[in-house]
Amino acid sequence: MSPDPSGASPGNDPWSRASVEQAQQTQAARQASAADTNNAVANPLEQVLFEVKRTIVGQDVLLERMAVAMLAGGHLLVEGVPGLAKTLAVKSLAGAIGGQFQRIQFTPDLVPADLVGTRVYHQRTGEFEVSLGPVFANLLLADEINRAPAKVQSALLEVMQERQVTIGRETFRVPEPFLVMATQNPIESDGTYPLPEAQVDRFMMKVVVGYPSPHEEHAIVDRALVPSPALQVMLSPEDLVAMRGQVDQVYVDPAIVDYAVRLVAATRSPASVGLGDLDRYVTYGASPRATIALVLGGRALAFLRGRDYVLPHDVDELALDVLRHRVVLSYEALADGLDADTVLVRVLRAVPSPDVVLQG
Template identity: 55%
Template sequence: MSVNGNLAERVQQESAFLAGVVSAVENVVVGQRPLIERILVALLSNGHLLIEGVPGLAKTTLVKTLASLIDARFQRIQFTPDLLPADLLGTLVYNPREGDFTTRKGPIFTNILLADEINRAPAKVHSALLEAMEERQVTISDSSYPLSEPFLVMATQNPIEQEGTYPLPEAQMDRFMLKAKVGYPSRADELEIMRRTARTSRSFSAAPLIHPDDILRARALVDDIYLDPKIEKYILDLVLATRDPESYGFADLAGLIAYGASPRASIYLCIASRALALLRGRGYVVPQDVKEIGPDLLRHRIIVSYEADAQGVGVEGIVEELFSRTEVP
């Protein structure tokens, strides 16, 4: 494996400032390094991120801090059952003095959008968000408006409180590059959180470290990260095994998967692995990059069968089996 000197030097420069961003976020948010890295992978990959976790795990604080460090525009929208597409996208406002309509843009015109409890909004709002996520544009009346770059949708959903929620359509789930699961902090991390934040007045501030253009420059470098043909085969084996388990040595999983991952999973897994390699300061992808980011990329793209539900087998167990038993190059 050979990486030319120019690429190695560029990777070293870009990974250094990315590591500085990670460290700066950790000065504010304790114990969430995997999530910080997943957000940066999504930013570098021009993708979006869905987070599943209980309330109170500093998800909003983390994203606001990261947006401040990147000097990017940030908007948070609380999704509710009565939310309308116009509340998200914007609308036309009649101007009686001029006798015409002007466009009032909504909160989606930002760099980083936090869609809090996205599964509480109805399907028409999801449909409006889908165009922005996929096409990077918004249509208001008969006009389309491009969104600024970088543009990241980070959505959250609560895994334990399902009353009054609307399950996300499979098409929209597939548009999220990653689905990360956030758990409770360790005892040591929670003690540090208590010491930092257990006070009546709390203020979090983060001075800008980089500019959005730095993210776009690093994003261009992601495409140059070397991906060996053996690792390409490894990625294909993982994804195709979700569609045809028997042909890839997973006969015991054949009846447990109703629908496997689409070709978008193969594409995203290549890009996300490259982005993670850049974060690690390497100009090439290693199998560990695929194994580390792969579960976050596949868990929301596999639909289990009724037989799996009857046996109490969840998608997490299936993904774990795929990664533990697929031959690593």
């Protein structure tokens, strides 16, 4: 250590020691600020999820999948028994995002015009005027969607895929961003109608919600004893659109695309990956829309976790949610007690994961 020009040793000079400590504190503060900034950029929806967690206990997978669907521009189907806060989770997310939110309670007496809108005749003017339905919102909650007949469910096909509604001879665009989150109850058969395969395929993911743990259930009861906190708007629809532009910049290696293609192809022909015993259980495999959903969902998940590149693990983690509602099983599978998840787990184990070499 070189001597101090003033003749005082730096270790014995209190002013020098204080300056060093102050400099260290300043540097640590700057590093913490930079880390917070990086986290804010890497995880832009983190504050939104924290705000929703003030109301929802547990359901971490569901909340993360909702964030992935928003970033990827896909729709979400949530299935679970009654009382698991499926509707509350979607409403809480809508409250934290802001924008236009509409909730439709699906019932057997609904007609398609109750969703998309209709033309109303005015006797005084002698002209028809278009009255838009509740689908014209940023976030649409289709609560208990399987309680409406197929003709009502099919009314969502155009708006979910094309982001537009045709009423008469006119076409109307829905606002951006547009996201449909539907809930359904799997344990009841009376008064319910199965979703058409064409509409199920429109959903990017199907998330199955399970029961909470005993610890989480204690927290749920404790929160039920006090008034729910008012949710704050943490994000605007414009911010979400800007984030989707950032998600588009996430790098997807060609090996990731090839892996997604091989996964989906294996659901159509399990024998191609050495699972010939599953051929008799699968009637139809997943469509190419599933391959697109795997890649787009993996890119959104990588962005949500602070990465600008997609890993095979991102695809693996979303595979069940993306594929389970797109695989049509045979009656023989139902007779043997097999479900889609059981078949897909074996397919995931049989398809080798790529070794992606990241540079830079």
